[in-house]
Every structure is written in C-alpha cells, then in structure tokens.
Amino acid sequence: MNKFIGFFALLGVLVLFSGSVEAENHTVLVSQSDDFSSYFFDPVILEVEVGDNVTFVWGNGSHNVAQVSDSDSNDYNSGFYSGSPQVGGNWSLPADFTAQDGTLYYVCEPHATMNMRGSIIVGSGSLPLPEISMEFSDFPWLSYLLVFPIIGAIWSISFRNTPNAPRMVALCTTLFTLVISLIVFVKTGSKSGYSLMEEYVWAPELGISLLLGVDGLSSPLILLTGIIGPLTVIFAWEEKERAGLFFSLLLVMQTALYGVFVTLDYFVFYVFWEIVLIPMFFLIAIWGGDNRRYASIKFFIYTFTASVIMLVGFMALYFEAGVQSFSMIDIAHSSRGFSEDFQIWVFAALFIGFAVKIPSFPWHTWLPDAHVQAPTAGSILLAGVMLKMGLYGLIRAALPALPLGAVYFVPLMVVLAIISILYGAALSLGQTDLKKLVAYSSVSHMGVALLGVATMTELGLAGAVFMMFAHGILSPAMFMIAGVLLHQVGTREIPKLGGLAKHQPKTTGIFVVIFMGSLGLPGMAVFVAELAVFIAFFQSHGYWLLLPIFGMVLTAGYHLWALQRAVFGTDSKEIEMGKVHEAPWYELYPMFTIIIIAAIFGIFPHYLMDPINTACYDILRFMGVL
Numbered sequence: 001m002n003k004f005i006g007f008f009a010l011l012g013v014l015v016l017f018s019g020s021v022e023a024e025n026h027t028v029l030v031s032q033s034d035d036f037s038s039y040f041f042d043p044v045i046l047e048v049e050v051g052d053n054v055t056f057v058w059g060n061g062s063h064n065v066a067q068v069s070d071s072d073s074n075d076y077n078s079g080f081y082s083g084s085p086q087v088g089g090n091w092s093l094p095a096d097f098t099a100q101d102g103t104l105y106y107v108c109e110p111h112a113t114m115n116m117r118g119s120i121i122v123g124s125g126s127l128p129l130p131e132i133s134m135e136f137s138d139f140p141w142l143s144y145l146l147v148f149p150i151i152g153a154i155w156s157i158s159f160r161n162t163p164n165a166p167r168m169v170a171l172c173t174t175l176f177t178l179v180i181s182l183i184v185f186v187k188t189g190s191k192s193g194y195s196l197m198e199e200y201v202w203a204p205e206l207g208i209s210l211l212l213g214v215d216g217l218s219s220p221l222i223l224l225t226g227i228i229g230p231l232t233v234i235f236a237w238e239e240k241e242r243a244g245l246f247f248s249l250l251l252v253m254q255t256a257l258y259g260v261f262v263t264l265d266y267f268v269f270y271v272f273w274e275i276v277l278i279p280m281f282f283l284i285a286i287w288g289g290d291n292r293r294y295a296s297i298k299f300f301i302y303t304f305t306a307s308v309i310m311l312v313g314f315m316a317l318y319f320e321a322g323v324q325s326f327s328m329i330d331i332a333h334s335s336r337g338f339s340e341d342f343q344i345w346v347f348a349a350l351f352i353g354f355a356v357k358i359p360s361f362p363w364h365t366w367l368p369d370a371h372v373q374a375p376t377a378g379s380i381l382l383a384g385v386m387l388k389m390g391l392y393g394l395i396r397a398a399l400p401a402l403p404l405g406a407v408y409f410v411p412l413m414v415v416l417a418i419i420s421i422l423y424g425a426a427l428s429l430g431q432t433d434l435k436k437l438v439a440y441s442s443v444s445h446m447g448v449a450l451l452g453v454a455t456m457t458e459l460g461l462a463g464a465v466f467m468m469f470a471h472g473i474l475s476p477a478m479f480m481i482a483g484v485l486l487h488q489v490g491t492r493e494i495p496k497l498g499g500l501a502k503h504q505p506k507t508t509g510i511f512v513v514i515f516m517g518s519l520g521l522p523g524m525a526v527f528v529a530e531l532a533v534f535i536a537f538f539q540s541h542g543y544w545l546l547l548p549i550f551g552m553v554l555t556a557g558y559h560l561w562a563l564q565r566a567v568f569g570t571d572s573k574e575i576e577m578g579k580v581h582e583a584p585w586y587e588l589y590p591m592f593t594i595i596i597i598a599a600i601f602g603i604f605p606h607y608l609m610d611p612i613n614t615a616c617y618d619i620l621r622f623m624g625v626l
Helices: 002-022 109-114 141-158 165-188 219-235 243-262 266-287 292-321 328-333 340-357 366-373 376-386 388-398 403-408 410-429 434-454 458-489 505-519 525-567 585-603 606-623
Strands: 025-032 039-042 045-048 053-058 066-068 090-092 102-107 117-122 134-136 194-203 208-214
Touching: 025 045, 045 403, 102 109, 141 165, 141 194, 141 208, 141 243, 165 194, 165 219, 165 243, 208 243, 208 266, 219 243, 219 376, 219 388, 219 458, 219 585, 219 606, 243 266, 243 376, 243 388, 266 292, 266 328, 266 366, 266 376, 266 388, 292 328, 292 340, 292 366, 340 388, 340 403, 366 376, 366 434, 376 388, 376 434, 376 458, 388 434, 388 458, 403 410, 403 606, 410 434, 410 525, 434 458, 434 525, 458 505, 458 525, 458 585, 458 606, 505 525, 505 585, 525 585, 585 606
Parallel strands: 025 053, 045 117, 134 194
Antiparallel strands: 025 039, 053 090, 066 102, 102 117, 194 208
C-alpha cells in the first residue's frame, strides 16, 4: 500500500510541475541603432506556447514596453506595462499573459509613432486577423480582360493569309482592353481590400475556382498591361513574317498576364503563370536572332523549373491550411496556424520561383540571352510586364500567407537586392550591344524594387510597386530605341554608332528624354520610385544605403556614356549616314506616348501612389508587421 501511495504521490508531483518543466524561455530585444535611424523589437513577431516565459532585454536607448489594443494603436490603456522608459536591464512578462491563447500587441511608448511595435502570438492566437474587405461586382469587368484578348487572338490568326488584317485586329483588341484597364483602375481607386470581385467555380471538390479580384497592388499592373499592349502592336506594325501567328501570340500573352494579376486562387494563378511562357517561347524561337534556339530553350528551362518549385510551395500551403481551398484569402486566414519552420521552408520555395522571374542575382542569366535574341515586341512585353510577375507574386502570394518566413528572409533579400543593383549596373557599363545593356539594367532596376520589399515598411513596399510600374513603362522605351537603331542603321553595337543626332534630331530628342527618365531624372516616374525605396531603406537599415546609392551612380554612368557614344559625337564610319532619317510614325508614337505617361506619374505620383499605399498597408497589417 505504501508503494502505491508513493507512486501516485510521485505522479501527482510530475503532473503538478510538468508545465514549468516544459515551459520555454523567450527573449525579446528592445533596442535602437547607434545612429538613431531605427527603433525595433527583435523578434518583431514572437510565437510562444501557452505557459512559456517571455523576458524583454534592453539594448541601446531609453525604452519601455506597453500593451496596446491592436496592431494600429499607439496608446496604452490596459494590459502589461513595464513602467517608465528605462536604459538597460530587463523585464519579465507576467505569467498570466501567456496562460491562454491570444495575440498580444505592444509598443515602445516614446517611439510608437516611429513604428517600434511588436506582437506575441500565444498558442494558436485567439484574436482574429484583420478583416479583408471584399466587394463583388455586378458587371464582369475582369472577365472581359481575360476573354477579349483570346477572342482577338483567334480572330487574328484566322486572317493569317490577309497581310494587314492581323495587326488591325490586334490593335483594336488591345485598345479595347486598355479602356477596360482604365475603368478597372478608376473603379478600384484607393479603397481597402478587394474590389470588382468575381467567382466562377471550377473544381469544387478540389477547392479550385476562378476567383478574380483587384486592389491597389494589382490595379496599377493591370493598367500597365493595358498600356503596353497597343504600344507593342503599333511598334511592330510592319511585321510581315507570319503576321497572324505573331499578333495572336501577343494577345495570348496579354490574356495570361492579366490572369496573373487578377486571380486570387493559387492553382489558377499557377496556370496563368505557365501560360505566359508559351507565347514568349515561340516569339523568341521563331522571330528571334541568330542564336534564338539556345535563348528560347534556356528561357524555358530556367522559368519552368523555377515555377515547378513554386508549385511545390503552393501545394504545401494547400495541404497545411486544411481549408480545402486554393483561395489566397482563405489560406492567408489560416496562416497563424503555420509553424515558423514550415513558413521558412515554403517561403524559400516560393522565393526561388519568384526570384528567377524578377530576375534577381544569381538567377538572372537567362534574361540577357532572351532579350538579345527576342524580337523588339517580345522584349517590350518581357521587360514591360513579364518581369513584374515575380515581384507581384512575392507580394501577393507569399507575404500574407507566410509572414514569419518573409521576416526570416529579409537579410537575404537585402543582400540579393544590393548585389543585383551593383552587379547589374556594373555589367551594363561594360556592354557594347545596346539591347544587352538595357537587359542588364533591368536586373539593377528590379533589384531596387526587391530592396523596397525587403524593408517590410509601407513606404518601401509602395516604392517597390511604383518601381514595377515605372520600369514597366521606361524599360520598353529603351528596347524601342534599340529596335529603332537596328532598323535605321542595321546595328545595335555602340562602338559602331555615333553622329546620329544631326541626321535625326526629333528621334534623338525622344532618345535623350527616355534615357534621362530611365536613369532617374526628377520629374519622371523612376525617380519617385527610387526615392521612396531609398528613404524607406535608410529608415530601416541606416547608412547601408550607401551601397545601393553607389549603384545609382553607375546607372547614370552607363546611360550617359551609351547615349553620348551612340547618338552624339562625330559621324560613324561604320554606317551610311546618308540613309539615316527620322524614325517612322509607328516607332515614334509609342516612344512619345511613354514619355508622356512617365512624366504624368512622375509629376503627379499620388494618382498611382494612393491606391498602392492602401494595398501595402493592408498587406503589412495583415502580416502583423504594422
């Protein structure tokens, strides 16, 4: 009997003390940078189990810890409170605050307005995520964007034996979609959440549906796709070789691009993502340069392999969420149940898939070959819209569903972004082929956009999206310049050019403005984007900003040097100057239109920045970063 009493007494002691034995200790650093440029809790988001212990340890500066009601509040009313701001030492969170599931938001009172805030997720986190507002449309505007380019493509290829019909069909179709894109952009406005939503059930047993919707993140890219469409058709106006197939491929690609930007279902998103590859592959393989076979296959292998890795990440999200739906909204609402390790691994898979398409160092090598061998129209679509898919996918598909994974990879994203900026600019400086120079410049410019995402701030994220639009306008114009030179003088080799300004002054004037806009001249759209990203990066990382700023010095260098050698100076002896004349209307008008658009959004950036800011705020708030 005594043995049984002793056994049960021991079991009771073990049960009594099992909670304290299993409880883990966690530490949150309360500090600031030495130059006072950033104030932070580390980690910003802490996941603990019920009963765990949390200790706040003070680093630099004078701070305190005060609980607030939600992720937006700056004022302490009730909850835990460490007292007046102090320098050094530590403070332990009272045990009753981790005794049950919940989400605890807190700030440093003196620096709350400087975004010094954090959150502790206890257990599964019982507090709901911020609501995502959804507004379904009475008219299928988004379906029109997907259907009409396909109709135009079928119509265009049916006139393959009529020389002028395919380009007229393509132009009318793209102008129609431009009008719808403008309507979608205006109707979306600066509202929070998703607007103009539509849903068409596809495979309900698998949770797959054609769920469409737009917000301030996607509406600028829809507008960009609408703008680039007719400009591409006009610039390729004189395309004679298999014109019906050529223009139908352009329209199929436009449909797929719209699909990427409007769908809110992971599975359908992947389908449109893959469809984009097909027309671009054939544009390079059929209408490309001498080395088109190698470039098209390399393009397909790189991008397809990356997208398969991305698909693995999507499937992991689907099975882990357990909601029997591929909806990005439903899976994002289940993200609080994802472990940190799961989020890190899945974010890595998605980041690889998206980084190849951005393109970020070291997965960028497919881009120069694809651009150099592609016809000018293919390069316009590739640089103008297709490269934006990677960064858009990172923001739309990865950040809301995997916030802890995103925060974990911030240092890596910063490093890759800075390398892309400097490496891309340095390689551009050494190019002799103007088209290859512009291709490497895209690596540098998109590195700036990735840097904005890596700041995990509203201004940085908004600057990244603005850069996507600005680069999507001006980079195609740079490729148009390369195309004009090839058509006019038969070469894009910078050492063989020179002295063109006196023979085509109007065309040269347009060249100069486009070059200035691309290098970041104030008053043009790229300047606004770069300024926003660099301010945000300075606020989050201090004087590390000097590294990407040096990349801007190189950017100005290769733009101005290439412009001076290719257009100005003495007449080249490599080309027949007597045959040089102004570019034809179908090449001048698209370039002039791009200048007007870049200037409008450079002088009045709020028309674009207001909806972008709203969307970026919603995403970061949902992630728990704000």
